[in-house]
């Protein structure tokens with residue numbers, strides 16, 4: 239028996255993906271309080287120390303996508319993400335920039351790197367994301383990165399909020415967020431290109447949407463765990 243698949247037009251598909259902005263972690267109460275200037279030093283430091291685990295694992299997630307991806311052209315562009323985070327040499331890259339954010343906020347590099355502040359829920363959420371990229375088809379893993387469509391607005395709001403409300407953080411430490419303002423739009427343009435080119439059937443589009451939902455849950459759970467560990 240033949241099965242028929244109804245394909246959502248490319249525009250409808252992209253609209254459904256975009257609509258996930260409603261589930262993005264910018265609306266998490268902890269982020270709302272952060273951007274309204276209502277977090278204490280301890281809470282900001284807790285967030286920075288815990289989010290480091292996400293930063294550290296992003297390149298491992300991207301390496302998993304590379305290892306599962308048979309398409310040379312995609313790999314050639316995707317590899318840039320790993321270099322953005324790891325840098326080409328000591329003192330470079332997003333992970334280093336995040337450590338400097340920690341220092342600007344009054345944390346030592348050691349206490350960020352040795353995970354002494356890392357709470358179990360953050361570890362579980364981040365590990366789930368890396369595991370997803372390792373075990374799911376590579377196009378779904380690419381789709382899961384599409385939360386970056388929504389990141390630049392949050393990044394711009396966060397930069398303004400940090401400068402306004404948290405002047406005790408050395409502004410030099412905010413370099414990471416400025417870099418992401420440029421990197422995130424470039425990265426998600428590529429990811430969207432890949433997903434729209436590969437997900438042509440209703441089934442594959444539904445799997446891409448599920449992957450993006452999963453990622454929204456990863457980010458939300460991560461924030462829940464931080465919120466619970468550093469109450470008001």
Ligand SMILES: O=C(O)c1cc(C(=O)O)c2c(n1)C(=O)C(=O)c1cc(C(=O)O)[nH]c1-2
Nearest residue numbers: 296382383384385386387388389392418457
């Ligand atoms: O601070 C944030 O709110 C935020 C969110 C996201 C995101 O939406 O996944 C990323 C980042 N930052 C980020 O810095 C980053 O490098 C990054 C990579 C990815 C990804 O899924 O490949 N997301 C994000």
